[in-house]
Amino acid sequence: MRYIFEPGFFTSAPVHVALAVGTVIAITSAVVGVFTVIRGQSFAGHSLADIATTGGSGAFLVGVNQFWGFLAFGAGAAAFMEMIGVQRRRGRDVATGVVLGAALGLAALFLYLATQSSSTTGASFTILFGSIFVITTSTVPALIASALLALATVVVLARVLLLSSLSSDIAAARGVPVRAVGAAFLMALAVSVALSAVIIGAVLSTALLIGPAATALRLARSPVRAVVTAAVLGVLAVWIGIVLAYDSFYWPPAGRGWPVSFFVVTLVVVGYLLSLLRPRPPTATQDNHDPEHACSPA
Amino acid sequence: MANDLLRLEDVSVRLGGREILKDVSFSIRRGEFTGLIGPNGAGKTTLLRVILGLQPVTSGEVLLDGAPRPHRDSSIGYVPQKLAIEPDMPLRVRDVVSLGLDGQKFGIRMPSRARRELVSDMLTAAGAQGYADARVGELSGGEQQRVMIAHALISRPKLLLLDEPLANLDISSEQGIVSVLARLARAEHVAVLLSAHDMNPLMPVMDRIVYVAAGRVAVGDADVVVQPEVLSRLYGRHVDVIRVHGRILVVAAPEGIDATEAAAEDIGVAG
Numbered sequence: 001m002r003y004i005f006e007p008g009f010f011t012s013a014p015v016h017v018a019l020a021v022g023t024v025i026a027i028t029s030a031v032v033g034v035f036t037v038i039r040g041q042s043f044a045g046h047s048l049a050d051i052a053t054t055g056g057s058g059a060f061l062v063g064v065n066q067f068w069g070f071l072a073f074g075a076g077a078a079a080f081m082e083m084i085g086v087q088r089r090r091g092r093d094v095a096t097g098v099v100l101g102a103a104l105g106l107a108a109l110f111l112y113l114a115t116q117s118s119s120t121t122g123a124s125f126t127i128l129f130g131s132i133f134v135i136t137t138s139t140v141p142a143l144i145a146s147a148l149l150a151l152a153t154v155v156v157l158a159r160v161l162l163l164s165s166l167s168s169d170i171a172a173a174r175g176v177p178v179r180a181v182g183a184a185f186l187m188a189l190a191v192s193v194a195l196s197a198v199i200i201g202a203v204l205s206t207a208l209l210i211g212p213a214a215t216a217l218r219l220a221r222s223p224v225r226a227v228v229t230a231a232v233l234g235v236l237a238v239w240i241g242i243v244l245a246y247d248s249f250y251w252p253p254a255g256r257g258w259p260v261s262f263f264v265v266t267l268v269v270v271g272y273l274l275s276l277l278r279p280r281p282p283t284a285t286q287d288n289h290d291p292e293h294a295c296s297p298a
Numbered sequence: 299m300a301n302d303l304l305r306l307e308d309v310s311v312r313l314g315g316r317e318i319l320k321d322v323s324f325s326i327r328r329g330e331f332t333g334l335i336g337p338n339g340a341g342k343t344t345l346l347r348v349i350l351g352l353q354p355v356t357s358g359e360v361l362l363d364g365a366p367r368p369h370r371d372s373s374i375g376y377v378p379q380k381l382a383i384e385p386d387m388p389l390r391v392r393d394v395v396s397l398g399l400d401g402q403k404f405g406i407r408m409p410s411r412a413r414r415e416l417v418s419d420m421l422t423a424a425g426a427q428g429y430a431d432a433r434v435g436e437l438s439g440g441e442q443q444r445v446m447i448a449h450a451l452i453s454r455p456k457l458l459l460l461d462e463p464l465a466n467l468d469i470s471s472e473q474g475i476v477s478v479l480a481r482l483a484r485a486e487h488v489a490v491l492l493s494a495h496d497m498n499p500l501m502p503v504m505d506r507i508v509y510v511a512a513g514r515v516a517v518g519d520a521d522v523v524v525q526p527e528v529l530s531r532l533y534g535r536h537v538d539v540i541r542v543h544g545r546i547l548v549v550a551a552p553e554g555i556d557a558t559e560a561a562a563e564d565i566g567v568a569g
Contacts, residue, residue: 034388037386038387038388155405155406156404156405157404158406159397159400159401159402159403159404159405159406159407160401160402160403160404162389162393162397162401163397163401163402165387166381166383166389166394166397166401166434167378167381169347169350169352169376169378170376170378170401171401171402172352173350173351173352173374173376174372174401174402175402176402216388217386217387217388218386220388221388221390221431221433222388222389222390222393223388223389223393225388226388
């Protein structure tokens with residue numbers, strides 16, 4: 001055990017906060033992520049992350065906790081995307097070329113101004129790549145509440161989201177308010193991007209959202225199993241990431257810990273690559289059940 | 299008529315200045331198998347979307363059980379034209395059929411034995427029990443059609459709409475789907491309205507035909523509707539109906555050939 005957990009791991013207050021918040025956020029991201037991948041909205045998630053970067057750096061400039069910046073800009077962007085129809089291909093092109101470029105440009109300006117005025121060199125790093133060990137204790141309740149809200153939204157919408165992804169026409173014909181459901185889901189997505197940005201940074205937040213979900217979708221067949229698998233994978237990546245980041249403080253050159261985001265993202269990628277090794281479970285399909293002799297005269 | 303389940307009265311749909319449907323009126327009786335036949339682009343899909351409430355009408359009315367169609371309705375089942383489902387979609391065949399029971403509801407539900415049995419029975423009835431645990435995105439087109447029929451029928455609708463379910467299927471899958479549909483419709487007393495550009499696979503099971511061309515319809519028994527005079531009037535140009543070995547071919551004359559010329563040619567060919 002001593003070789004896995006370096007001294008002080010279990011008594012460190014920042015580690016406790018990191019583990020608790022990290023677990024809740026990993027579960028939320030993974031669950032929201034499964035529906036994001038099913039709905040083909042990974043791109044929307046990535047756009048929200050880029051815009052959240054602007055919010056985070058803006059918040060830092062004006063002296064507000066960056067989570068509120070991530071959240072406000074993410075939610076605003078989600079509403080805007082719903083308006084311009086980012087799901088349509090033309091909407092995507094506009095979003096990529098114009099909106100995201102502008103957002104990251106603004107982020108660069110905010111970070112530049114912030115580091116000029118306050119000499120805190122870690123600011124850019126925290127916003128771009130996360131800071132799970134320096135979560136302000138006062139934001140913890142807000143983080144947990146936001147996570148539970150996003151999670152509850154997805155649980156309430158789970159069935160209609162599945163039906164809509166099977167066919168939005170069937171869902172609409174059966175009285176599902178497809179547009180409103182889509183908007184509500186996009187909001188849940190914006191919230192979980194903001195949360196994931198707190199752990200591993202705005203730039204990388206999509207990795208925690210999409211990575212475990214994409215891996216789970218390769219392994220699990222049913223919706224429930226996909227969600228549970230993604231949650232377990234996300235939590236494992238965050239936990240192991242936290243342990244390794246803590247331990248790395250003792251690695252040579254001693255006294256310079258490696259970033260958590262590096263470990264989490266690497267673990268997520270390794271998990272996905274491992275899932276590629278597993279062959280697809282055999283399925284009882286491929287026309288065995290339709291009568292044969294397709295070419296015989298009718 | 300009291301026996302009418304669905305009635306369309308003078309339904310017109312105009313989209314972007316183009317008339318897609320013009321004064322379409324017909325009714326569907328309970329438990330009847332109706333073919334919605336017509337060439338591609340004739341307005342079949344629009345007509346089905348009108349009945350489902352997905353397409354607002356410019357004028358006219360859709361009556362279900364004699365009353366205007368309610369907004370939320372589970373008495374109409376729907377199998378859309380084609381599903382674009384990725385193979386990694388985590389929905390097994392049994393999950394898809396289960397969504398047919400209450401997929402439109404919010405919140406989650408606990409699994410139950412009664413529900414599992416209901417789904418299994420439906421899959422067996424649709425001849426899809428062999429791949430109940432396969433992901434729906436991994437199935438062939440014909441298999442997916444069976445699953446979607448089971449999905450649509452498990453909520454026991456009074457009317458089942460299918461949009462081109464036979465498109466892109468090989469002949470044997472085609473026959474399999476038609477016989478499953480006819481059997482289930484009779485057993486459950488469900489009225490079926492199925493769109494197709496080729497009526498031949500449906501001839502053994504079809505009670506009535508709604509023939510759509512150029513946004514208008516002709517309705518009745520296949521023998522009465524599928525006649526050169528009726529269809530020529532519908533298409534607005536000369537149409538030949540050729541019967542070969544019990545199969546029917548509908549062939550429209552090229553633009554610019556009027557009815558008399560084409561008729562003269564027919565005689566020439568026959569002689």
